[in-house]
Amino acid sequence: xxxxxxNEIVFGPIKSRRLGISLGVNLLPxxxxxxxxxxxxxxxGFNKDGVQDRVLPTKQQVMQALESKLANHDSxxxxxxxVTFSGNGxxxxxPDFHEIIFKxxxxxxxxxxxxxxxxxxxxxxxxxxxxxxxxxxxxxxxxKIDSAFEESVKLIDRPLFNYSTDKIVKELELFxxxxxxxxxxxxxxxxxxxxxxxxxxxxxxxxxxxCKTGPREVxxxxxxxxxxxxxxxxxxxxxxxxxxxxxxxxxxxxxxxG
Numbered sequence: 037x038x039x040x041x042x043n044e045i046v047f048g049p050i051k052s053r054r055l056g057i058s059l060g061v062n063l064l065p066x067x068x069x070x071x072x073x074x075x076x077x078x079x080x081g082f083n084k085d086g087v088q089d090r091v092l093p094t095k096q097q098v099m100q101a102l103e104s105k106l107a108n109h110d111s112x113x114x115x116x117x118x119v120t121f122s123g124n125g126x127x128x129x130x131p132d133f134h135e136i137i138f139k140x141x142x143x144x145x146x147x148x149x150x151x152x153x154x155x156x157x158x159x160x161x162x163x164x165x166x167x168x169x170x171x172x173x174x175x176x177x178x179x180k181i182d183s184a185f186e187e188s189v190k191l192i193d194r195p196l197f198n199y200s201t202d203k204i205v206k207e208l209e210l211f212x213x214x215x216x217x218x219x220x221x222x223x224x225x226x227x228x229x230x231x232x233x234x235x236x237x238x239x240x241x242x243x244x245x246x247c248k249t250g251p252r253e254v255x256x257x258x259x260x261x262x263x264x265x266x267x268x269x270x271x272x273x274x275x276x277x278x279x280x281x282x283x284x285x286x287x288x289x290x291x292x293x294g
Contacts, residue, residue, distance in 0.1 A: 040079045040261065042123050043067065045093045045101040049109075055118045055154055055176070059105060061140070062123025063098065063130040065089035071125035073158050074194040076226045076265040080124050083196075085264070095132040099139050106147035118152040118176070119144060128161040128171075137170035152176055156218070160197065163207045172214060178255065179208070180218040183233050184241035191231045192220070201245075208249040217251035221258050221276060224268035234271055239279055246283060254283060257293035270294070 042062045052058040064070045068089030069080045093101075102119070109116060119140060121127040130136065137153070144151055154176035161167045162179065171177040182192045186201050193199075208215070219242065223232035232238070246254060256279060259270040273294035280290040 040081075041067065041069065045098055046105045049113070049116055052118070052120065055120060055152075057114055057117045058120045058154075059109075059116050059118070059151075060123065061098065061102060061119060061121045061127075063093065063121060063127045063133065063136065064124040065091050066093070066124070069124045070129060071158075072129065072160055072196050073126065074196060076192055076194065076231075077220060077222060077259055077263045077268060079261045079263070081264045092130055095136050095139070098136055099143070102140060103143055103147070106143055109148070116148050116151045118154045119148070120154045120156065122156040126158055126160065127155060128157050128164075128167050134166040134170045137174060141173060154178060156180070158193065158195075159204050159208070160195070160199075162204070162211070168207075168210060172211065176216055177211065177214065178216040178218050179211070180220070181245065181249075182220050183238060184245040185238065188231060188233055188238065191226050191228050192222070192233065194228075205245065205248055212250040213252055215249075215251050216253045216255055217246060217249065218255040218257070221256060221271045221279065222268050223271065224265070226265055226268075234275060234279065243282060246288070247286075251288070253289045253291065254280075255291050255293070256280060260293075 043066045045062055047060045049057045049059045069083050071083060074083050140153055144153055152175035155171060155174050156178050159179040183189050184201060189199055221234050223234060256276050259268055276292045280292055283290050
């Protein structure tokens, strides 16, 4: 069972497939996963399999850890390309997410002016005005939507709330031209059924969703690490490139990671 947990508030820097040299920030418990999705491909495992740690770091602990890392960064290993909020679940669930982001921007400007600030989010809380305000301030609000079909989202991402594709598309109107859309392409057996979001019907509906939401950039990728569901298959880079072609023809910036 895959359970790669980040047991530090600030970790790395590490080499990210999509973001370069990334200094990670984990706003979630250090010894367990806390997320309102339960994705079949999550490297942190399923929610039920983690240690039942629900202790969140305080905003003071986060800022102290981040300032220490930024102030003492070893420049011989290269500059930090991005400070990335990800970690053991959904970062926007932290009650002080808004304040932490604004303080992070101040620290970035003080210690690493060239670095971007990025947030990897499932988009579930972009309807909250304070969360939206914070995400609109960062350099990369990377919002994932793995399918245009709610049925497929339920198979892949297994949201623990009443997920609505129409709702997230409407809420993304505020983000048009300002966010990065991230989509995982995969196929295989899940606990609730077979999934393949590379088939024609899925891809065409996803193209329509991209055009409706108008992201600044699109990131498409596939499985790279161990997953809690073993019967998943990664998609070939060549297939991902073919999926990217029509969007590139429309002028979208699309990055592909295999």
